[in-house]
Amino acid sequence: MRRSIQMVALSTIAALFALTACAPSDNSASEEKLTQVRVSEVIRSIFYAPQYVAIEQGYFKSEGLDIQLDTAWGGDKAMTRLLADQADIALIGAETTVYVGQQGASDKVVNFAQVTQRDGSFLVARNKIDNWDWSMLKGKSLVGSRKGSMPEMVSEYVLKQNGVTPFSDVNIIQNITFDNQATAFASGTGDFLQAFEPSGAILEQAGQGYVVASFGQDSGKLPYTVFMAKASTIKSEPTTIQKFTNAVQKAQNFIHSSTPEEVAKVIQPYFEGVESKVLTAVIKRYQDGDAWAKDAVIDQEEFSNMLAIMKEAGELNADVSYQDLVNTEFAEKAKRQ
Template sequence: MLFKRISVLGLALVILLAGALSGCGGKDAKTVKIGEVTRSVFYAPQYVALEKGFFKEEGLDVELQTTAGGDKTMTALLSGAIDVALVGAETSIYVFQQGAEDPVINFAQLTQTDGTFLMARDQEAGDFDWEDLKGSVFLGQRKGGMPQMAGEFTLKKHGIDPQADLELIQNIEFANIAAAFASGTGQYVQLFEPQASIFEREGKGHVVASFGTESGKLPYTVFMTKQSYINKNKETVQKFTNAIYKAQQWVQTHTPEETAEAIAPYFKDTDKDILVSSVKRYLEQGTYAESPALDEEAWNNLLDVMESAGELQERVELGKLADNEFAESAVK
């Protein structure tokens, strides 16, 4: 009789434990669909959050897809194909400028500088001067996108008119820019990691400058969603932000080698040493945000960059398109 009683109690305990565990990424977990604008070591903390189970710890089942290009990512968000977009903060401003009734709100910053590097085909870092760009063929990025705007902002800072002082190529799809440079197009190109490190190892060029260092702090890549989604899913957005903050802290307190190991499943065709050098390069220039909160000074710098590029209709206050409530709670 005693044995039966213990067995029943044991079974009840197992059921209770199973129920508790199901709230940590099990069948009762809340599904969140993320659309990332590209696959890049630039987004290392996001992959750490996935691989280390930080989302699951918060009771979230996160599905990640790559929606190449800011325009496609925003279309996916606005249409409801994804719940959260990881894309440049400028896209939320574009939506706002179009008079959207359901504005897109930035709630968790992932990167705080430009993630592109200037690569020269025939020069090394010690031989490069910004004046060398004058008269050259420059393989740029899409007009209105953050890489191109931050790139032009930097060039102007060094006294170079992107439209008049060099031959600027902008008609190549983002996903094909690296391949175009590898095939011989352009003397200079803007590239993200790990592509920059790969090309250096293959002898196809040398990184001679960092647009991240040159253009200053920016809310370069941010998790954002529609205001209506936030209104209906505040708890989910908070849990999401908590997981991102855990990942940001993890990356800051672990070596590039450890981070490379964690994100390797998302870069199966990239050698470990390339991942390590890419992470190290981003850490050294302070690219990865240490907190998900958006900074007002960095936001104003973004507005300056957009204004310089002729893409800003009016200056928008941070509070209109960013909600730092979730980030502040996560940090606490």
């Protein structure tokens, strides 16, 4: 029986990360007048619920926009699509704009609308731990993320802040692709897992893992996931960027005024492999953890916190100007509406 439960859990996790397509759009005559906007999201995740709410609730459409959503499955891939003009807007971590800037790009990528304000990953243990302490990672192995990614930098930052030296006190496994990490953990790899939801909830439901800590709560607020575009796009299409940001703000208002059950019902089409009760539990966890920004404004203090984390990880090569990489004009206007 337990073998059967394990197979179901593995299949569910695998099915989740195979989801790449969003719900089909209505090809009515009225939609022909909409402005098409190509959006590349880094991964498909419940963490990005405001984006799916904006699509499903018709907020983008009411602003005259037709969103063509693509899932890149990787921050580097999403950024490549943006730089190659295969996408107009990308939903990625703000740190990617710093990397592009450090490489001397002539057309900078600018962050203009914040979606999440904390790291969205959780620490999953194989057994229940009632009184968790980060020192319990010492001598253990942790399935983590790739070097230079924000999840990995946050993880290392939190460990150091709690007296745990990454790669010395704890072995961090980094050779497993994101979409295979939860499956690998369920199969026996690692003592702990840095997981994005709903992987943690699915593992808990199957009795194969238990969430014991939140990386987001222990690392503070930062512009973890934002909408961004090339500076040239923002300059040439300010009306479209404003309409896009207006829709994002409407979705954020919905997220913060709705129950987990209501939000789950709206975004369910994007997570067909996830049970409604799991989806609801994850949304509640994110709401309780203050993961979603209440407005799209990218705060300078939070941006500075992200830079501090990058510097601690050795990924910040030079000083970075907030004014060069952040535009709050559209978010501030959307907030006032």
